[in-house]
Amino acid sequence: MKLITAIVRPEKLEAIREGLESYGVQGLTVSSASGYGRQRGYTEVYRGAEYNVDLLPKIRVEVLATDEQADDILDVIIASSNTGRAGDGKVWTVDVFEAVRVRTGERGVAAI
Amino acid sequence: MKLITAIVRPEKLEAIREGLESYGVQGLTVSSASGYGRQRGYTEVYRGAEYNVDLLPKIRVEVLATDEQADDILDVIIASSNTGRAGDGKVWTVDVFEAVRVRTGERGVAAI
Amino acid sequence: MKLITAIVRPEKLEAIREGLESYGVQGLTVSSASGYGRQRGYTEVYRGAEYNVDLLPKIRVEVLATDEQADDILDVIIASSNTGRAGDGKVWTVDVFEAVRVRTGERGVAAI
Ligand SMILES: Nc1ncnc2c1ncn2[C@@H]1O[C@H](COP(=O)(O)OP(=O)(O)OP(=O)(O)O)[C@@H](O)[C@H]1O
Ligand SMILES: Nc1ncnc2c1ncn2[C@@H]1O[C@H](COP(=O)(O)OP(=O)(O)OP(=O)(O)O)[C@@H](O)[C@H]1O
Ligand SMILES: Nc1ncnc2c1ncn2[C@@H]1O[C@H](COP(=O)(O)OP(=O)(O)OP(=O)(O)O)[C@@H](O)[C@H]1O
Ligand SMILES: [Mg+2]
Ligand SMILES: [Mg+2]
Ligand SMILES: [Mg+2]
Numbered sequence: 001m002k003l004i005t006a007i008v009r010p011e012k013l014e015a016i017r018e019g020l021e022s023y024g025v026q027g028l029t030v031s032s033a034s035g036y037g038r039q040r041g042y043t044e045v046y047r048g049a050e051y052n053v054d055l056l057p058k059i060r061v062e063v064l065a066t067d068e069q070a071d072d073i074l075d076v077i078i079a080s081s082n083t084g085r086a087g088d089g090k091v092w093t094v095d096v097f098e099a100v101r102v103r104t105g106e107r108g109v110a111a112i
Numbered sequence: 113m114k115l116i117t118a119i120v121r122p123e124k125l126e127a128i129r130e131g132l133e134s135y136g137v138q139g140l141t142v143s144s145a146s147g148y149g150r151q152r153g154y155t156e157v158y159r160g161a162e163y164n165v166d167l168l169p170k171i172r173v174e175v176l177a178t179d180e181q182a183d184d185i186l187d188v189i190i191a192s193s194n195t196g197r198a199g200d201g202k203v204w205t206v207d208v209f210e211a212v213r214v215r216t217g218e219r220g221v222a223a224i
Numbered sequence: 225m226k227l228i229t230a231i232v233r234p235e236k237l238e239a240i241r242e243g244l245e246s247y248g249v250q251g252l253t254v255s256s257a258s259g260y261g262r263q264r265g266y267t268e269v270y271r272g273a274e275y276n277v278d279l280l281p282k283i284r285v286e287v288l289a290t291d292e293q294a295d296d297i298l299d300v301i302i303a304s305s306n307t308g309r310a311g312d313g314k315v316w317t318v319d320v321f322e323a324v325r326v327r328t329g330e331r332g333v334a335a336i
Contacts, residue, residue: 002321003204007253021152027202029119029147030167035253040245055254064204074324081326088326090251090335092227092288094206094318097114100186102193102200111202115316133264139314141231141259142279176316206318212298214232214305214312223314 001096001109002070006061007033008081008089013059019080020063023072026112029062039086056087064099066109113208113221114182118173119145120193120201125171131192132175135184138224141174151198168199176211178221225320225333226294230285231257232305232313237283243304244287247296250336253286263310280311288323290333 008016013030020028034055035041041056065073070093082088101111120128125142132140146167147153153168177185182205194200213223232240237254244252258279265280289297294317306312325335 001204003206006326008326027147027149029145029170029172031143031145031172031255033253033255035251037251058253060253060255064202070322074322078324078326078329084327086327090288091324091326092225092320093322094227095321096204097207098183098186098205100190100203102118102120102190102203103196103198105190113316115318139259139261141257141282141284143255143257143284176314208316209226209319210294210298210317212302212315214230214302214315215308215310217302 001099001112002065002067002093003096004063004065004070004073004077004091004093006077006081006089006091007035007058008061008077008091009083009087010057010059012081013061015080016061016077019076020073023076025063025065025073027064031060033058033060037087037090058089064096064112066112113211113224114177114179114205115208116175116177116182116185116189116203116205118189118193118201118203119147119170120173120189120203121195121199122169122171124193125173127192128173128189131188132185135188137175137177137181137185139176143172145170145172149199149202170201176208176224178224225323225336226289226291226317227320228287228289228294228297228301228315228317230301230305230313230315231259231282232285232301232315233307233311234281234283236305237285239304240285240301243300244297247300249287249289249297251288255284257282257284261311261314282313288320288336290336
């Protein structure tokens with residue numbers, strides 16, 4: 001199993017959800033985050049010096065998936081969150097050792 | 113070491129904390145999240161079409177633990193967050209490569 | 225690749241950002257969290273019994289990095305978040321299986 005974590009533009013949440021549902025993803029978790037990438041957020045010059053004004057608002061979307069689905073899900077997330085402009089986001093995948101569906105106690109891929 | 117992440121009902125936080133403390137867990141991290149599982153959150157019909165009204169509010173509880181404790185902790189979380197109704201949650205475990213206790217600089221299981 | 229996650233004092237965010245930028249880190253993600261460690265948060269005695277008053281506010285700082293940089297980044301975070309007082313934080317590292325930069329589609333270390 002894999003956990004796919006995407007840090008993307010908040011306004012892309014709906015497109016990502018739709019893309020994932022069309023693909024057949026059965027669940028996801030969303031939370032708020034902020035951050036910066038290579039452009040270091042917005043930069044402003046004040047009295048001659050440069051300042052990072054702020055961390056840019058992003059959302060975190062997480063999807064627990066089988067190993068087989070993980071690469072497709074990565075592609076769906078990328079396709080639905082890409083605008084071509086700086087700040088589109090990062091997505092990463094980690095191995096999941098165990099997963100449980102609380103209500104039923106199912107484990108492993110049955111729990112997803 | 114393992115990191116156990118639970119996405120569960122907010123109203124179960126107190127029961128989970130108590131369960132984990134009774135077991136002997138020495139720390140945990142809580143944050144807010146939202147999401148949906150197989151029932152796709154609440155669904156409403158509006159002008160003939162179905163809409164996902166919202167992502168359901170959940171909390172994320174994370175526990176850093178030794179390999180030996182991880183399975184017991186999973187069981188404690190499941191037991192204390194299960195209501196038998198849809199939406200009880202998902203719990204997953206990932207391997208942790210390194211851990212540090214900032215104040216003391218201790219690493220590995222000593223840091224937990 | 226590695227994902228380094230630090231749960232630290234909110235007032236240390238600026239020092240951590242500065243430390244990481246000096247080291248050459250090109251991006252990071254911040255979110256809010258709360259929790260407790262070995263002192264179980266603040267403890268208050270009320271009518272003879274002890275109560276955990278609250279979960280202490282913390283921030284989560286996450287950095288996606290190469291395997292080579294991970295240990296240095298751990299050191300930078302520890303150095304910049306340590307005050308010597310209880311509650312300084314925990315930092316952990318997990319292996320990252322894949323990473324993608326959404327705008328360009330780059331994968332692996334090129335995506336960081
Ligand atoms: N190395 C990193 N570690 C952790 N989070 C990161 C990292 N780089 C970027 N992020 C997160 O991803 C968000 C989006 O990053 P962003 O898309 O700007 O990356 P980038 O490499 O600068 O690519 P681009 O040039 O397309 O902007 C950031 O706001 C931050 O939250
Ligand atoms: N595949 C998934 N990936 C990421 N998060 C998920 C996934 N499935 C569920 N979640 C998270 O867990 C929360 C609870 O899920 P839920 O308990 O409804 O799962 P379920 O499989 O539908 O089980 P049940 O039938 O008991 O409701 C969701 O709100 C969401 O935040
Ligand atoms: N075992 C753990 N699992 C998950 N999160 C933890 C764990 N221990 C601590 N944390 C998180 O890290 C934060 C800071 O922990 P803290 O620095 O108090 O750890 P500690 O072991 O008590 O060390 P110290 O004695 O220096 O206070 C907590 O508020 C919590 O969010
Ligand atoms: Mg950028
Ligand atoms: Mg459900
Ligand atoms: Mg402490």
